Amino acid sequence: MTPSSPRHDDRHDWWRGATLYQIYPRSFMDASGDGIGDLVGITEKLDHVASLGVDAVWLSPICTSPMDDFGYDVSDYRDVDPMFGTLDDFRALIERAHELGLRVIIDQVLSHSSDRHPWFAESRRGRSNAKADWYVWADPRPDGSAPNNWLAAFGGPAWTFDSRRCQYYLHNFLPSQPDLNFHHPEVREAQLDNLRFWLELGVDGFRFDTANFYFHDRSLADNPPSPDWYRRRGHPRSYQLLTHNTDQPENLAYLERIRALLDEYPGSTSVGEIGGSNPLPTMAAYTQGESRLHMAYTFDLLDSTGEAAALYRVLSRFAEFGDDAWPCWALSNHDVVRSATSWGEERALLALTVLCSLRGSLCLYQGEELGLPEAELAYADLQDPFGINLWPEVKGRDGCRTPMVWNETTNGGFCPADVTPWLPVDARHLPLAVERQEADPDSLLNRVRRLLKLRAINDTLRQGEQQVIAPSELPEDVFGVIRRRGERRLLCLAHLGRGETPAGIAPDALATGIEGWHSLELPGMPTPDMEGRGLTLVPGSAAWLELR
Missing domain, CATH: 2.60.40.1180 (Golgi alpha-mannosidase II)
Structure with a gap:
């Protein structure tokens, strides 16, 4: 299959210095009128994205999912969730994006699946079936407690006891997100085959969720406690260093397998999310040379609030690992407080100007070009399990995931006025809507367009x-x-x-x-x-x- 794609040109390194635009599908545009964004809605609004002068769109998860964690719990790696549309809708989206000169990168959640994936359903039936070892299972300690002290991101132990197998299974996130066992060769091959499926459909690359979580330490040793300065209120895993459930040496070899696959599709690219206790050296190691990930990002800048000294510490430390690594810097995404709030609403343009000055590729999050601040939600409106579990100390991620505002009508033009959107539209967002800013030559939206164009034509900034x-x-x-x-x-x-x-x-x-x-x-x-x-x-x- 040879899709009509911008990747089939001579500039296969288009990603180096490129600007990506992240779309959170549930919240971008609702074309079906059910209050949830969808692929047809995204396709309808791609002209707006192209007008920014970005090089590619990154779509957060669209695969079939029970949506316990909004798509980061996959139950079918080779289909689109009906809430978003169909595979034909996705093909139409790719075709329109390519017509506009935009590449399409999609989220891939390889480290764990949904507990409703057929693989896990078979694995949990017993210890002798074909997929018995496709997930990380371990016997209880002699007193019946969990195999070790590992903690889950959303609170509590990273282990859940399963009465069918009388064993614990590992989940670094929700209990409904069991970790796949990448020490098993069939698991590694199955996920490579799933990537090939989407490459054959014409995608131009992948954003890899939790890219350093694929392998775990086989010994299941306890994680060491973290120093006092590292512990942050409201973050359950900050009490230990993620020494044995992330950053394992086997991960590098698997990333090289992924890169080899991508190299079969010239011009395709990859960007990895790197979490954990010491992410900057991992980010550098994972992008060094020509055989691993093309790009990666950490939360070091995403968690920044715009202090000069803090920016210097992050960038100078990353530079210590050499020039043979490629970052993808961002100030906002679907997991953190919007930069217009963390940096200050009056400094939204300043924040993006600083971002555009940095070596690496960049990622803008939907609504960042409008200066949308973090939305304020009542507890009753929350959808995110992170916020629900840890309220009120942590409000969760819903405040950065509310619907895009296209005009100043009810619901911001995201969905019909008589429909309740999956998250409420913040009234403070309406005066910042696309339609209103389009009409003002000096609006933030139009200034961001000029800023991105200035960077795009300046090779010194891009590379x-x-x-x-x-x-x-x-x-x-x-x-x-x-x-x-x-x-x-x-x-x-x-x-x-x-x-x-x-x-x-x-x-x-x-x-x-x-x-x-x-x-x-x-x-x-x-x-x-x-x-x-x-x-x-x-x-x-x-x-x-x-x-x-």
Whole structure:
């Protein structure tokens, strides 16, 4: 099969420096009128995505699922959940995306399945059937307790006792999400076959959920306790380091198998989600060279609130692992508080300007281009098991998953006005709707379009090397990087302070051999005040300087 796809060109490394746009299908556009977003709705709104100037869309899970964790509990890896549509709807989506020059990346949840997957139904029947060892089973300790101390992400032990087998099974997340046993060769092959199914349908790559959770330590040793500074209120697993249920050495060999498969489909790509207790070195290791994942991301920037020193710590630490690794940086996604809230609504454009200055690929989350803040929900409106289990200390992830707002009508144009959407539309979002911002040339939406275009046409930003400037070389609250490609250099600065004190900066002190500089016109940013051999940045502003 040879689908008409943008991947069949000579630029198979399109992903390097690309901008991805994440779509959460339940909340993007409801075309069927049932209050839940669907594939037809996404297809109808792809023109909006293309107008941003992004390179690809990433669709959060669309496979058949009981939806205990909203698609991250798969019961059929080779079909679309009826709630979203059909495989034909998906083919139509790919065709339209490719017509618009957009690649399509889909979520793949390989590490665990739903407990209603036929594989698990067979595995739990007994210890001697064909799939008895396809999941991680272990005998109780002599006192009947769980095999070890591993904790689940949503609270409680990572083990559930099954009375059919009189054994415990492992689930790093919900009890209805049993972990597959990747030490079993048939499991590894089955998941590769499932990936091939979607590649043959024409997808351009995958986002791999929990990409460092595939293998576990066979010895089932207890995880060590975490240091006091690591423990964060409301995060159940912060009391231990995930030493034995993540980051196992066998994972690297399996990623190489995945990459070999993707290489059979030139231009296809991969991005891995890296969690755990020490994710940055894992992120680097998983993307080094040409035989593992193309890109990966951690929660280090996703959890940031826009402090210059914190950004420096993340980026400088990642740089310690060398240039032979490729990040995919993001400030928002379906698992964290929206960046317009974590950074401040008045700094939404500043946050994206900083993101666009970084070496790596980027990912924008639906509504980020509108500056949508985190939605406020009542407990009765919650759907996310994480929030329901840990309320009120943790409100869960529903606040970043509410429906996209297309206009200012009831339900924001996401679904008919007389239909109740699966999550309520926050009234504060309506004035930020696409239709309203389209009409304003100076809206955040239109400024983001100009910003993304500026980055897209600048090879230094897309693929250049990066030097992170130490805080000691900059005024307080100023973040900076120097991007370099060949003889071209670009100094990117941002004043992230929240007060009123401007910062004076001398570019000559930050880079050698400067004869002068030219300031690029950044959308929505004041032109820096330049005097003599220096410039002044006001809080909340940024500057990109081409150095000569």
